[in-house]
Amino acid sequence: MSENRPENKKKKKPLSDRRKFILGMARGVGLATLGGFVWSAYVDEVTASELLLRPPGAIKEDNFLKTCIKCGLCVEACPYDTLLLAKPGDNKPLGTPYFVPRDIPCYMCPDIPCVPVCPTGALDQSSVTTDGKLDINIADMGLAVVDEESCIAFWGIQCDACYRACPILGEAITIEYEQNSRTGKHAFMKPIVHSDACTGCGLCEKACVTEIAAIHILPRETAMGKAGDYYIKGWDKDDEKRLENAKEIKTTTELSKQKASDKLNGNLLGDLYE
Amino acid sequence: MSNLWNNYRYLFFRRFTQIGLLVLYFGANAWGWKMLQGNLSSSSILGIIPMSDPFAALQMLAAGAVMATNLLVGVAVVVVFYFLVGGRAFCSWVCPINMITDAANFSREKLGINKVQGIKQPASRKIRYWVLALSLIISALMGVTAFEFVSPISMVHRGIVFGLGFGWAAMLIIFLFDLFVLKNGWCGHICPLGGFYSLLGKFSLIRVQHYKENCTACMKCKVVCPENQVLHMINKETLPVLSGECTNCARCIEVCDDDALGFSIRNMAKNKKTGE
Numbered sequence: 003m004s005e006n007r008p009e010n011k012k013k014k015k016p017l018s019d020r021r022k023f024i025l026g027m028a029r030g031v032g033l034a035t036l037g038g039f040v041w042s043a044y045v046d047e048v049t050a051s052e053l054l055l056r057p058p059g060a061i062k063e064d065n066f067l068k069t070c071i072k073c074g075l076c077v078e079a080c081p082y083d084t085l086l087l088a089k090p091g092d093n094k095p096l097g098t099p100y101f102v103p104r105d106i107p108c109y110m111c112p113d114i115p116c117v118p119v120c121p122t123g124a125l126d127q128s129s130v131t132t133d134g135k136l137d138i139n140i141a142d143m144g145l146a147v148v149d150e151e152s153c154i155a156f157w158g159i160q161c162d163a164c165y166r167a168c169p170i171l172g173e174a175i176t177i178e179y180e181q182n183s184r185t186g187k188h189a190f191m192k193p194i195v196h197s198d199a200c201t202g203c204g205l206c207e208k209a210c211v212t213e214i215a216a217i218h219i220l221p222r223e224t225a226m227g228k229a230g231d232y233y234i235k236g237w238d239k240d241d242e243k244r245l246e247n248a249k250e251i252k253t254t255t256e257l258s259k260q261k262a263s264d265k266l267n268g269n270l271l272g273d274l275y276e
Numbered sequence: 277m278s279n280l281w282n283n284y285r286y287l288f289f290r291r292f293t294q295i296g297l298l299v300l301y302f303g304a305n306a307w308g309w310k311m312l313q314g315n316l317s318s319s320s321i322l323g324i325i326p327m328s329d330p331f332a333a334l335q336m337l338a339a340g341a342v343m344a345t346n347l348l349v350g351v352a353v354v355v356v357f358y359f360l361v362g363g364r365a366f367c368s369w370v371c372p373i374n375m376i377t378d379a380a381n382f383s384r385e386k387l388g389i390n391k392v393q394g395i396k397q398p399a400s401r402k403i404r405y406w407v408l409a410l411s412l413i414i415s416a417l418m419g420v421t422a423f424e425f426v427s428p429i430s431m432v433h434r435g436i437v438f439g440l441g442f443g444w445a446a447m448l449i450i451f452l453f454d455l456f457v458l459k460n461g462w463c464g465h466i467c468p469l470g471g472f473y474s475l476l477g478k479f480s481l482i483r484v485q486h487y488k489e490n491c492t493a494c495m496k497c498k499v500v501c502p503e504n505q506v507l508h509m510i511n512k513e514t515l516p517v518l519s520g521e522c523t524n525c526a527r528c529i530e531v532c533d534d535d536a537l538g539f540s541i542r543n544m545a546k547n548k549k550t551g552e
Binding site (some may be wrong): 046049077078092097190 | 337342422424435442445
């Protein structure tokens, strides 16, 4: 160390190789961290897409995003130009296939040309196969949802456009008759979607006559709720079995230590929700 | 005229290949041609032979995707092909970005920007390997194929085949970056796909060979080369270009008026002797 002393008096001392190497590595790691966070944040934003309809046979969305290679072979295979690849500016996960049923719905080809061409299995052939044969009727692209406020059939106008358009006629959508108490003389013919049969092809949405479709396709997870195992249908022995899955819930809300009467007799000006 | 042909013959072939492939891909989507369907991420020749981007597959693996057989076969086809013709032959013979960055480089020369900025490059060509590693790390952490969601290569190629959207902005960004910020910036410094093919190209068979005895040290090759660090042997040793960063674009071969450069099959014996 003492030998280095005289050199320190000079204004600039050349960096040692070791120091140069360490600084270089630190710079690299620093830049990589900076870039990595910006990159991650961007990727996180652009892959957030809940309301996207995927081609038939698409696997679950989070797996789809890592498995789809964005080659567009499904798009090229689609004979109706239904499928689109997300472009920059579409605000959808870049390069992944989707469709907009109000523009062009899925026409549910029996040979499902879009699925077998997928090289990565992001469109899973086995999910649209029954007994070794392709079966588009078990596809699950989404679920039709009716807006009863704007559906004119719920106003009493006789319209069954969606029911007629449905490729699984009479199963995915049925027409339920009900008395129209407003006129007292007529019937409502209400379209009812059955989630077990609906494939989410969107032919109903395309056919809907209202200005903005009163029936529209949503991804199934978005369209459907879940009652859980704590509620069962009364007078239904089979449904009661679900209770066996229910586990005890412990409430974490702290109970008030005051008695109800204290509250009533106490400070009348106090906050009721205190 | 024959001199002109001689000096640009490979450039012509490269543009022909690049544009020809784009036309085939475009025709598949627009008119239902069967020759080459899909895009550079994954495609199929005549609907039979699959081809898949090995770097995209690597990201899928890192992200934890289930790898389909078809995909793996496609990856194998591409890896074997570029193992034969030189890894980064993809960059200069197939990738559509090459035409953009070549245009930027051309404009750079014509506008004299190179003179303003000087010869010293402010960034390391090793950045691409950092970006490569980073894309795999982010893929693993985020569970998505990280580079595929930002890649201007697939953005531009997909855009040309399936509709561009704002993809033109990506093209412009690359062009401006290469023109004003960094010479050979995208292809020569940052692109992780180029980095990936550089690693693959280390072992490839078709290489550029330098013959010292013919060399007159005019250095035209070094001026024209987009990765001129790979030409370190010029006028020093008779050696093949062994660095995987060479894109086999053959610009050095066609500008050489002294037959000091040419394509050759990698000579393994020579390779061992020089220890590269």
